[in-house]
Amino acid sequence: MPPPRVACVVVPLFPLAARLRSEPELAGEAVAVFEGNGNAARVVAATRPARRAGIRAGQTLPQARALLPDLLARGRDCESERAAQEALTEVADTFSPRVESAGDGILYFDATGIPVPPGDGDAEVRLGRAVIAAVEKAGLPGRFGIAASKLAARVAAGLPDSPTAVPEGEEARFLAPLPLAKLAPEMELAETLERWGIRSIGELAKLPEGEVASRLGELGRELHATARGIDPRPLEPRLPSPCLSEGMELEWPLVTLEPFLFVGNAALERLVRRLESQGLACRRLEIGLKLDPEGWDARAITLPAPTRDAKTLLTLTRLELEARPPGASVVGFTFTAQPDRPRQAQLSLFGPAALSPDRLATTIARLVALLGAENVGSPRAVDGHRPERFTAVDYSPPPPPRERRPPRTGRGLLAIRVLRPPVELEVIVSPCHPERSEGSLAFRLLSLKSSNGADPEISGTVRVAAGPWSLEDGWWSATPASRDYWDVELAEGGLYRIYRDRASDKWYADGMYD
Amino acid sequence: MAASEALALERLLAGTGFAEKPAGFALLSGPGAKLHVASALPSRQAAVSRLPTGIDPLDRLISGGLPRGRLTELVGRRSSGRFSVVLAALASATSAGEAAALVDRGSYLDPEAAREAGVELERLLWTRPRRVKEALAAAEMLLSTGFALVAVDLGLPPLRGAAPESAWVRLARAAEVERSVLLLATPYRVSGFAAGAVVRMDDARFVWLGGGAAPRLLAGVDSRLSLEREARGSAGGSGILSLTVADSLPCHPEPLASARDRLREESLPSPRSIPALA
Numbered sequence: 038m039p040p041p042r043v044a045c046v047v048v049p050l051f052p053l054a055a056r057l058r059s060e061p062e063l064a065g066e067a068v069a070v071f072e073g074n075g076n077a078a079r080v081v082a083a084t085r086p087a088r089r090a091g092i093r094a095g096q097t098l099p100q101a102r103a104l105l106p107d108l109l110a111r112g113r114d115c116e117s118e119r120a121a122q123e124a125l126t127e128v129a130d131t132f133s134p135r136v137e138s139a140g141d142g143i144l145y146f147d148a149t150g151i152p153v154p155p156g157d158g159d160a161e162v163r164l165g166r167a168v169i170a171a172v173e174k175a176g177l178p179g180r181f182g183i184a185a186s187k188l189a190a191r192v193a194a195g196l197p198d199s200p201t202a203v204p205e206g207e208e209a210r211f212l213a214p215l216p217l218a219k220l221a222p223e224m225e226l227a228e229t230l231e232r233w234g235i236r237s238i239g240e241l242a243k244l245p246e247g248e249v250a251s252r253l254g255e256l257g258r259e260l261h262a263t264a265r266g267i268d269p270r271p272l273e274p275r276l277p278s279p280c281l282s283e284g285m286e287l288e289w290p291l292v293t294l295e296p297f298l299f300v301g302n303a304a305l306e307r308l309v310r311r312l313e314s315q316g317l318a319c320r321r322l323e324i325g326l327k328l329d330p331e332g333w334d335a336r337a338i339t340l341p342a343p344t345r346d347a348k349t350l351l352t353l354t355r356l357e358l359e360a361r362p363p364g365a366s367v368v369g370f371t372f373t374a375q376p377d378r379p380r381q382a383q384l385s386l387f388g389p390a391a392l393s394p395d396r397l398a399t400t401i402a403r404l405v406a407l408l409g410a411e412n413v414g415s416p417r418a419v420d421g422h423r424p425e426r427f428t429a430v431d432y433s434p435p436p437p438p439r440e441r442r443p444p445r446t447g448r449g450l451l452a453i454r455v456l457r458p459p460v461e462l463e464v465i466v467s468p469c470h471p472e473r474s475e476g477s478l479a480f481r482l483l484s485l486k487s488s489n490g491a492d493p494e495i496s497g498t499v500r501v502a503a504g505p506w507s508l509e510d511g512w513w514s515a516t517p518a519s520r521d522y523w524d525v526e527l528a529e530g531g532l533y534r535i536y537r538d539r540a541s542d543k544w545y546a547d548g549m550y551d
Numbered sequence: 552m553a554a555s556e557a558l559a560l561e562r563l564l565a566g567t568g569f570a571e572k573p574a575g576f577a578l579l580s581g582p583g584a585k586l587h588v589a590s591a592l593p594s595r596q597a598a599v600s601r602l603p604t605g606i607d608p609l610d611r612l613i614s615g616g617l618p619r620g621r622l623t624e625l626v627g628r629r630s631s632g633r634f635s636v637v638l639a640a641l642a643s644a645t646s647a648g649e650a651a652a653l654v655d656r657g658s659y660l661d662p663e664a665a666r667e668a669g670v671e672l673e674r675l676l677w678t679r680p681r682r683v684k685e686a687l688a689a690a691e692m693l694l695s696t697g698f699a700l701v702a703v704d705l706g707l708p709p710l711r712g713a714a715p716e717s718a719w720v721r722l723a724r725a726a727e728v729e730r731s732v733l734l735l736a737t738p739y740r741v742s743g744f745a746a747g748a749v750v751r752m753d754d755a756r757f758v759w760l761g762g763g764a765a766p767r768l769l770a771g772v773d774s775r776l777s778l779e780r781e782a783r784g785s786a787g788g789s790g791i792l793s794l795t796v797a798d799s800l801p802c803h804p805e806p807l808a809s810a811r812d813r814l815r816e817e818s819l820p821s822p823r824s825i826p827a828l829a
Contacts, residue, residue, distance in 0.1 A: 389649045392697050400696040412679040416662035416672055427662050432676045438648040445646035447605020450668050451771050451794040452635040454659035493707040501759055503767040524769040526757050532630040551634035
């Protein structure tokens with residue numbers, strides 16, 4: 038069994054890196070991220086141009102402005118940092134199944150026995166370069182360290198010449214010359230050790246364990262073990278998240294749709310990139326809007342099929358927000374994608390071309406947004422006798438035949454356009470065949486005209502009429518149908534199917550032969 | 552090229568000069584032979600792949616079927632058989648295993664009748680826009696997805712909010728890119744010069760069985776087809792489209808053929824002969 042190896046990835050100046058990932062247009066500018074409100078806000082991290090001008094962590098906003106009047110000040114964005122941490126974790130997921138997210142731009146993963154990219158030089162250094170490249174592709178700067186313990190790996194990742202690999206069994210020797218502050222001890226412990234004259238990790242490791250434990254307690258014992266390269270806590274792999282989300286807290290409230298869609302588009306593109314990296318697609322998009330001054334607007338868009346098209350998701354978001362505006366200005370947002378496997382299709386060399394599942398899903402989503410879900414689908418016949426009956430199901434065509442087959446010969450059938458809803462008519466009749474009189478059927482149709490405002494308009498004198506024949510359906514239900522049907526040719530043109538509703542004694546046209 | 556050389560080449564192409572010039576025979580029939588008479592070269596029109604509708608008179612009129620990569624406009628007034636042709640085209644495409652879409656402005660489709668006409672409903676995507684503008688947008692999306700046939704039925708007049716001609720050009724271009732059949736069924740001409748072919752259906756005559764003492768029954772419709780326009784082809788042909796009501800025939804004593812003959816021979820009463828409205 039190979040010896041355990043733990044890799045650590047650290048994103049330096051994480052609050053700033055997360056901000057720059059959300060607003061890539063700020064790259065190269067003098068930017069500082071602040072924590073706190075108003076003039077009491079203090080610098081947390083600053084870009085290199087800002088640091089060159091003398092901006093340092095801990096300075097207040099007025100101090101920083103005095104040094105650099107053109108400084109671009111941004112507040113800490115918890116949403117961006119959370120999304121950046123998730124993205125970092127997903128990068129590590131592509132290298133190892135056991136990943137621990139420590140927050141604030143730090144994560145560990147089990148690097149024991151994982152495959153290493155081919156090339157020259159040390160295998161672990163090559164792995165580190167590949168991890169750093171993948172992290173940069175996700176829009177974040179990264180440093181990499183690998184050792185037998187989490188702490189040694191983290192200290193190695195904090196060194197400037199990344200990637201750094203600590204050979205097996207060399208952890209104590211690697212840590213020994215480093216200052217004690219690298220172990221980030223509690224303030225009280227740090228003061229005590231300072232009084233004892235302990236400056237480096239090596240000096241602490243040389244002290245007897247029992248004596249340290251009796252004087253400094255459990256925390257001291259743990260710190261001592263850490264200084265000797267022993268992990269006080271093992272790697273704690275996290276469960277993969279069922280959803281992916283991206284979001285942002287805005288600098289100022291947005292009241293119109295276009296600026297929101299501008300920033301939302303970037304977030305959706307990041308979301309889609311993350312879905313693509315995992316071979317997934319979005320089945321349901323949840324939109325969370327943080328309102329000003331308080332409140333939260335949550336809504337969801339269910340897609341007819343999984344998609345990875347950011348443009349489609351943006352269009353659906355636009356349509357959703359246009360249909361139901363949030364009612365207050367927006368100061369932050371979150372897009373959460375419920376992932377699903379995209380549909381796959383096997384292409385044929387000889388048969389008709391199959392539709393690309395991804396493109397089809399995108400088109401159906403856009404059609405649903407344009408026409409409404411009830412107006413898009415695959416038609417199906419329904420049992421019964423009423424001509425207007427129909428249903429539609431989700432469109433999911435069967436795969437095309439493997440070999441091209443000839444089209445079926447046409448039957449040359451006359452089709453009928455079903456008028457939905459039926460057009461109410463005013464019909465003029467004249468009595469006829471008194472000797473054959475059987476109540477209401479003893480008449481002849483003369484002319485018909487649709488009621489005012491009916492669409493399509495039907496009007497004319499009857500040239501030929503055939504009928505009646507009866508239809509009775511659903512007599513056991515609350516909406517029974519009892520009708521007498523005629524086929525009617527009008528002198529002005531047009532061949533219609535009309536009926537008289539026996540219950541209401543009204544006339545309707547429910548079809549036109551065409 | 553000298554006249555004598557041209558003559559020799561003509562004879563070679565005609566297959567008569569081999570005895571005098573064996574090298575010429577090798578040139579024409581050997582591996583990699585590339586010489587053809589210019590008129591025998593396949594024209595662009597002949598290379599157009601087509602989707603037969605299964606309706607013979609229409610297929611004959613438009614050189615074998617609906618051209619792929621072009622817009623075909625089908626113009627017809629009420630009850631001219633326009634919707635029947637749309638269903639026939641859908642049946643043809645889906646029965647060949649191809650995906651088809653119907654943009655049905657007005658929601659006129661009867662799934663039962665479509666299945667009866669031979670449409671494989673599983674392969675058909677049915678969209679029901681209310682406005683012409685929505686129908687155009689839906690058709691463009693469907694074409695860009697790669698549907699083999701997109702049939703757009705604009706329904707019954709009036710076509711409120713009709714689209715500009717440039718919109719139809721754009722749609723025709725989308726069909727050309729995806730090599731899809733775009734069938735546009737309208738009550739009157741709308742697509743202008745964007746249409747690759749325009750077929751008009753008019754002079755509809757309705758065939759009735761029976762009459763008098765016998766029960767009267769609708770048997771079908773005869774419409775006149777005329778090719779008004781065909782890009783890179785000759786327009787001007789015509790034909791008769793005969794459509795039949797399927798379930799009216801088996802039970803009636805009068806044969807359908809005799810009813811159609813009677814329709815052609817009889818002069819139907821003019822509308823003026825019908826009694827005035829009360």
